[in-house]
Amino acid sequence: MQATGFIIAFWVALLLISIPVALRTRHPDQKPLAAVAIFIFVFTLVAAGLYLVVSTLVALLGLSDLLRAEKGVAVFLVVVFAPAFVMARWQVHKPPRRAPPLE
Structure with a gap:
């Protein structure tokens, strides 16, 4: 626990660190608030998915004791949060999609 x-x-x-990162790496056409919202949404979604998958694998493989050690928790954090950070940063850097013209 x-x-x-x-x-x-x-x-x-x-997430607090992500605000300046999202503002600095956003696409020039992206609005600042939208960039931060996209970063937080993608980061949270990917991190939650990876957390569920990795923690389930750890439990199924009987490696739960590894998460009691500091090194095990550090590895778990890197495995969960590093890909989420990279994916969120990539999404913020992409140009915003344009809405189709109304007919």
């Missing part, structure tokens, strides 16, 4: 609290605190810290 202690590892879960640390993971949530780490997630909140990454």
Whole structure:
């Protein structure tokens, strides 16, 4: 249970860091608030999906004791949050989609 609290605190810290990252890496045509919202949405969605998949695999393989050690938690955090950060940054950097013209 202690590892879960640390993971949530780490997630909140990454979201706070994401605001300047999203503003700095956004596409020039993207509005600042939209860039931050896209970053947070994609980051949260990908991180939650990876968290569920990786934690399920850890439990099924009987490796739950690894998450009691600091190194195990650190590896778990990197496996969950690094791909989420990269994916969110990529989505923010893409140009915004244009709405089709109304007929």
